[in-house]
Amino acid sequence: MWRYIAKRTGHAFFVMWLVATTVFVGLRSVPGGPVRAMLGQEATPEAVARLRAELGLDQPLYVQYVEWFSEMLVGDFGQSITSSESVGGLIAAAAPRTLSIAAFGVVLGLAVAIPAGIIGATKRNQLQDYAATIGAFIGISMPAFFVGILLAIVFGVQLGWFPVVGYTPISEGVVPWLRSIFLPGVAVGLPYAAGVTRMMRSSLIETLDEQYMRTAVAKGVSSRIRLYKHALQNALIPVVTIAGIQLALILGGSVTVEIVFGIQGLGRLLVNSILERNYPVTQMTILLIAGIFVFMNLLVDIAYTAIDPRIRYGGEQA
Amino acid sequence: MSPDDNEFENAVEGPVVDRRTTLSLLSAAGLGGLAGCAGGGDGGDGGDGGDGGQGEDGSDGSSGSQEISTGGRLQAGWFTGSIDTLDPPYISVGQYFQLAANVFSGLTKLGPDLQIEGDLAEDWSVADGGATFTFTLRDDVTFHNGAEFSADDVEYTIRRTIEEEAPAASKLSSLQPIDDGGVEVGGDYEVTIRWEQPNVTSLVYLTRGPGRAATIVSQEAIEEMGADQYNVTPVGTGPFEVTGHEVGNSVTLDAYDDYFETDENGTQLPYLDGIDVQPIPEPSSIVNALRSGDIQFANLLPLQNLDQLGNDAEANTDVAPGINWYGLAMNEEREPFGDRQARRGIAKVIDNERFVETAYFGNALADTGVINRGTGWVWREDKPSDQDYAPEEGQELLEEAGATGASFSILANEGGTREAEAMRQQLNEAGFDVDIEQVTSSTYWTRYEEGDYDTTVAGSIIDPDPEQSLWNFYRLPDEGGVWNWVRYENEDVHELLAEQRAETDREARRDLLWEIEDTLIADAPHAYLVHQDDIAGVRSEVGGFNHLSGLRNFHTVYLNE
Numbered sequence: 001m002w003r004y005i006a007k008r009t010g011h012a013f014f015v016m017w018l019v020a021t022t023v024f025v026g027l028r029s030v031p032g033g034p035v036r037a038m039l040g041q042e043a044t045p046e047a048v049a050r051l052r053a054e055l056g057l058d059q060p061l062y063v064q065y066v067e068w069f070s071e072m073l074v075g076d077f078g079q080s081i082t083s084s085e086s087v088g089g090l091i092a093a094a095a096p097r098t099l100s101i102a103a104f105g106v107v108l109g110l111a112v113a114i115p116a117g118i119i120g121a122t123k124r125n126q127l128q129d130y131a132a133t134i135g136a137f138i139g140i141s142m143p144a145f146f147v148g149i150l151l152a153i154v155f156g157v158q159l160g161w162f163p164v165v166g167y168t169p170i171s172e173g174v175v176p177w178l179r180s181i182f183l184p185g186v187a188v189g190l191p192y193a194a195g196v197t198r199m200m201r202s203s204l205i206e207t208l209d210e211q212y213m214r215t216a217v218a219k220g221v222s223s224r225i226r227l228y229k230h231a232l233q234n235a236l237i238p239v240v241t242i243a244g245i246q247l248a249l250i251l252g253g254s255v256t257v258e259i260v261f262g263i264q265g266l267g268r269l270l271v272n273s274i275l276e277r278n279y280p281v282t283q284m285t286i287l288l289i290a291g292i293f294v295f296m297n298l299l300v301d302i303a304y305t306a307i308d309p310r311i312r313y314g315g316e317q318a
Numbered sequence: 319m320s321p322d323d324n325e326f327e328n329a330v331e332g333p334v335v336d337r338r339t340t341l342s343l344l345s346a347a348g349l350g351g352l353a354g355c356a357g358g359g360d361g362g363d364g365g366d367g368g369d370g371g372q373g374e375d376g377s378d379g380s381s382g383s384q385e386i387s388t389g390g391r392l393q394a395g396w397f398t399g400s401i402d403t404l405d406p407p408y409i410s411v412g413q414y415f416q417l418a419a420n421v422f423s424g425l426t427k428l429g430p431d432l433q434i435e436g437d438l439a440e441d442w443s444v445a446d447g448g449a450t451f452t453f454t455l456r457d458d459v460t461f462h463n464g465a466e467f468s469a470d471d472v473e474y475t476i477r478r479t480i481e482e483e484a485p486a487a488s489k490l491s492s493l494q495p496i497d498d499g500g501v502e503v504g505g506d507y508e509v510t511i512r513w514e515q516p517n518v519t520s521l522v523y524l525t526r527g528p529g530r531a532a533t534i535v536s537q538e539a540i541e542e543m544g545a546d547q548y549n550v551t552p553v554g555t556g557p558f559e560v561t562g563h564e565v566g567n568s569v570t571l572d573a574y575d576d577y578f579e580t581d582e583n584g585t586q587l588p589y590l591d592g593i594d595v596q597p598i599p600e601p602s603s604i605v606n607a608l609r610s611g612d613i614q615f616a617n618l619l620p621l622q623n624l625d626q627l628g629n630d631a632e633a634n635t636d637v638a639p640g641i642n643w644y645g646l647a648m649n650e651e652r653e654p655f656g657d658r659q660a661r662r663g664i665a666k667v668i669d670n671e672r673f674v675e676t677a678y679f680g681n682a683l684a685d686t687g688v689i690n691r692g693t694g695w696v697w698r699e700d701k702p703s704d705q706d707y708a709p710e711e712g713q714e715l716l717e718e719a720g721a722t723g724a725s726f727s728i729l730a731n732e733g734g735t736r737e738a739e740a741m742r743q744q745l746n747e748a749g750f751d752v753d754i755e756q757v758t759s760s761t762y763w764t765r766y767e768e769g770d771y772d773t774t775v776a777g778s779i780i781d782p783d784p785e786q787s788l789w790n791f792y793r794l795p796d797e798g799g800v801w802n803w804v805r806y807e808n809e810d811v812h813e814l815l816a817e818q819r820a821e822t823d824r825e826a827r828r829d830l831l832w833e834i835e836d837t838l839i840a841d842a843p844h845a846y847l848v849h850q851d852d853i854a855g856v857r858s859e860v861g862g863f864n865h866l867s868g869l870r871n872f873h874t875v876y877l878n879e
Contacts, residue, residue, distance in 0.1 A: 044483065044800060083565040084545075152606050164603065261603065262597070
């Protein structure tokens with residue numbers, strides 16, 4: 001198994017390099033650059049040329065690439081072109097906000113999805129099942145930013161229960177922190193919950209129809225033990241896959257939700273930097289998000305082995 | 319020296335330029351919108367200026383007879399993704415400067431009743447027909463780091479802007495060389511500024527906002543913290559100091575206790591303890607935040623979301639007429655826009671009133687000229703009819719030019735989609751085959767500048783001096799027309815622009831500007847469309863906000879208990 005993990009980790013780093021290189025070249029192949037947008041209409045062509053030279057943007061592409069990559073390897077992620085702040089600092093400030101929202105969204109999503117999926121499967125074609133299914137479809141159909149705007153209007157503007165913009169760090173108190181991430185967390189968590197609910201339900205239905213479950217019934221195993229000990233454990237395998245992969249949904253959703261709630265997380269940092277052609281910030285943020293995806297998938301694969309001991313990799317025997 | 323020169327010099331001597339002259343200067347400098355904001359007026363030069371400075375609740379934003387409470391922190395939202403630059407000469411985004419004007423001071427400022435007053439300058443004298451200004455500076459001013467302000471800081475600020483070719487250097491392009499008398503320090507608190515020729519608008523350009531030609535920076539702070547850090551946490555002499563700035567997340571301004579200004583009762587300004595600014599780029603979010611009370615002030619309200627405010631008793635709009643112009647820029651290097659008949663034909667098939675409704679939700683003034691209504695002194699209703707809406711005439715012109723049904727595109731960035739859509743709709747209805755090329759801002763500016771576009775909706779956004787705007791847009795590209803990205807070339811306009819720049823007689827200058835505008839309307843390098851309103855959001859607990867178009871000064875803002 002260790003050999004497998006090492007191999008997969010190697011693959012992961014290769015993918016990361018590929019992402020980094022693609023983003024580097026892709027960003028610069030689009031017409032336009034950051035300088036005119038930074039200096040505005042007032043700047044003379046000479047001032048534009050001077051700033052381009054200062055930023056090293058007049059160098060050949062391979063020179064810029066080698067410089068950026070070698071500096072990145074030693075932990076120097078460069079400076080934001082527009083504000084001159086260190087990219088590492090910007091990302092370090094933004095990441096906790098996104099991770100707070102994402103973590104809240106995942107916890108909330110799983111807390112809703114797993115019971116809803118179980119209810120849907122065990123009460124198949126009953127009122128509870130229909131309610132869970134309709135709820136899931138609505139959740140899948142509504143993008144996170146739309147949910148966010150609705151939540152902000154109802155719970156922020158009308159009821160005044162939660163702030164509609166801004167983020168309070170946990171260092172300023174757990175309750176203010178939770179209040180500030182509650183609405184964005186729900187906004188990304190609900191679509192996530194919807195996807196996981198559907199998978200939980202169908203997987204559990206399939207498992208409950210397995211022959212070994214009928215055997216358990218014949219042996220007189222109680223329905224509770226049948227469900228939680230035998231069926232659920234097996235049904236969770238595809239759910240874990242989906243739950244992991246759908247983290248992409250959380251991170252994707254966080255981009256728009258952070259904009260809606262005025263929170264400078266990784267998503268908003270990325271969007272701003274792309275619009276401003278802030279190359280160093282865009283590159284590192286995409287690399288970080290890609291890293292989260294790649295290593296999340298790796299963790300999901302590894303998690304299989306914990307959930308189902310029959311699963312082994314790399315030709316190793318159980 | 320002519321009698322006119324003497325009259326001009328006397329009129330603009332310090333320490334206070336009277337209201338009438340200020341209005342003239344503002345008009346001459348294209349800042350008449352500011353004048354218009356005062357409302358009422360003296361019936362003279364300021365023009366009506368629309369409903370500026372008036373909240374929907376009818377308050378005028380000034381303290382009036384209301385009791386002023388000091389203290390408290392204002393929660394403000396800024397309708398942008400981030401505030402990247404606060405270093406004055408490097409600011410190229412109006413929203414950034416709106417904030418920076420609360421951190422810095424200029425040599426002059428616009429007072430609450432709109433006369434030009436000394437800011438860091440206590441008094442000044444004028445010579446050489448308006449080409450030389452000698453300023454006596456205040457001796458009681460300190461920077462936020464405690465350093466004393468002196469005339470050397472003025473020289474340093476101007477020298478730095480020019481030598482570093484910062485964007486604001488364009489405002490100093492007609493200054494004499496600094497080491498050749500352009501800036502002469504005459505003592506700790508005296509400095510002389512010399513322009514190459516009489517410069518009627520220089521006092522306005524020397525205001526902390528919207529001037530920026532000499533908004534005073536701290537050499538000591540720049541050298542100590544480095545230019546990069548100064549860019550985000552600068553040190554000035556204004557009423558608020560930057561005590562925190564997390565780019566994209568928040569800017570924290572605290573009242574500077576040693577700020578040199580007091581109100582008329584001798585109370586120390588600013589009234590607020592501080593301002594917490596959050597960038598909020600999503601249109602509905604900034605309106606929601608204003609309605610919920612998360613923010614008490616929104617620097618801009620997105621037009622498409624204004625109806626969300628509805629009948630909200632607490633959250634109000636505060637409108638001032640915009641000092642800007644927008645038009646459909648047509649790239650003359652591409653067919654059919656090289657043909658004047660074709661351009662005029664296009665201008666005539668566009669219904670500006672309808673464009674205002676669809677693109678701006680009615681929050682703009684439809685106009686077929688380049689000079690905005692705020693510049694009352696030079697504004698006129700009766701313009702030449704060459705760009706008036708007349709679809710049949712337009713089609714005839716297009717037919718003559720062989721441009722009927724032409725295919726072309728409108729280049730638009732993310733902020734200009736609605737205008738582009740509204741324009742496409744009208745042009746397609748007129749028989750054209752028009753597409754929209756939607757690109758990011760960075761791509762947009764590069765392509766616009768390099769002439770890689772057919773048409774785009776563009777104009778002068780926040781620095782609306784008719785002279786400077788016209789100069790930059792319509793001088794020949796290599797001789798001052800740095801924004802002449804439609805590639806318009808007309809020797810007469812080129813020469814007239816130079817002539818009016820040196821003209822100190824107001825009425826003569828007005829006639830020259832009208833002549834230029836007449837030619838532009840006839841030549842149609844742009845199909846002129848609108849002047850957009852300037853709309854801020856203010857909650858009812860906020861008092862003392864005096865809305866000058868394009869500016870957001872918090873010097874006298876207070877919070878009602």
